[in-house]
Amino acid sequence: MTINIVYSLNDEYASGAACSIKSLCSNTHGTRDMVIYILFSELSNDNAVRFEQLSKECHVDIRLKKIKPEKHIAKNCFYTVNYLTCEMYFRMFIADILPKEEKALYLDCDTIITGDIVDLYMTDISDFILGAVYDYPNILRENRRICHDIGQA
Numbered sequence: 001m002t003i004n005i006v007y008s009l010n011d012e013y014a015s016g017a018a019c020s021i022k023s024l025c026s027n028t029h030g031t032r033d034m035v036i037y038i039l040f041s042e043l044s045n046d047n048a049v050r051f052e053q054l055s056k057e058c059h060v061d062i063r064l065k066k067i068k069p070e071k072h073i074a075k076n077c078f079y080t081v082n083y084l085t086c087e088m089y090f091r092m093f094i095a096d097i098l099p100k101e102e103k104a105l106y107l108d109c110d111t112i113i114t115g116d117i118v119d120l121y122m123t124d125i126s127d128f129i130l131g132a133v134y135d136y137p138n139i140l141r142e143n144r145r146i147c148h149d150i151g152q153a
Contacts, residue, residue, distance in 0.1 A: 001033060002033050002034070002035055003028075003033060003034040003035070003105070003117065003118065003121050004034075004035050004037065004098070004101045004103060004104040004105065005024065005034060005035070005036045005037070005104070005105050005106075005107060005117070006036075006037045006039060006091070006094055006098070006104050006105065006106045006107070007020070007021075007036065007037070007038050007039065007106075007107055007108075007109055008038075008039040008040070008087045008088065008090040008091055008106070008109075009038065009039070009040055009043075009087055009109050010040060010041065010042060010043065010085055010087050011042070011043060011044050011047055013087075013109040013110075014043065014044075014047040014050070014051075014109075016109040016110050017038065017109040018050060018051070018054055019112070020107060020108075020109055020110070020111050020112060020113065021036060021054060021058065021060075021062070022054070022058065023112045023113045023114070024036075024107070024113045024117060025058035025059075025060055026113075027113050027114060027115055027116055027117070028113070028116050028117045028118060029116055029118065030118075031058060031059055031060040032059060032060070032061075034060050034061065035060075035061045035063060036055075036060060036061065036062045036063070037063050037065055037098060037104070038051060038062060038063065038064045038065065039065050039067050039087065039090045039094075039097060040064070040065070040066060040067065040087060041066070041067055041068070041069050041086055041087060043064065043066075048064055051064060065097065067087075067090055067097060069086040069089075091106045094106060103121075105117070105120065105121050
């Protein structure tokens with residue numbers, strides 16, 4: 001069984017993704033059976049080389065995949081500003097970007113893995129189009145903002 005992991009990033013998030021990948025490899029048994037896809041629209045040569053080195057260091061297959069945003073994201077269709085980049089939306093198109101893969105696990109670049117990812121990957125979601133979790137810190141921040149706006153802070 002091959003475990004397919006997907007990250008979507010630009011140069012600003014490359015170091016965070018590298019830390020996440022290191023934690024993933026340190027805690028997952030059988031990394032030789034794992035393929036890590038790095039989706040990007042632009043990535044510096046330095047960061048591309050770092051991911052190649054990380055692939056060798058961690059004994060895992062890291063595949064850099066350049067995405068043309070205009071192929072998946074209609075111009076002006078999605079909101080982008082500051083940290084809300086076009087790469088953030090690539091996760092919604094993983095099935096189109098990786099059509100030969102039956103299953104893939106998307107991880108945010110700031111995710112630190114503390115256990116073996118195999119159990120999560122093997123979770124049966126065959127009755128669903130996708131499985132997801134809440135981003136609790138952002139939900140809590142948004143709730144605080146809303147409460148503050150209505151005077152309940």
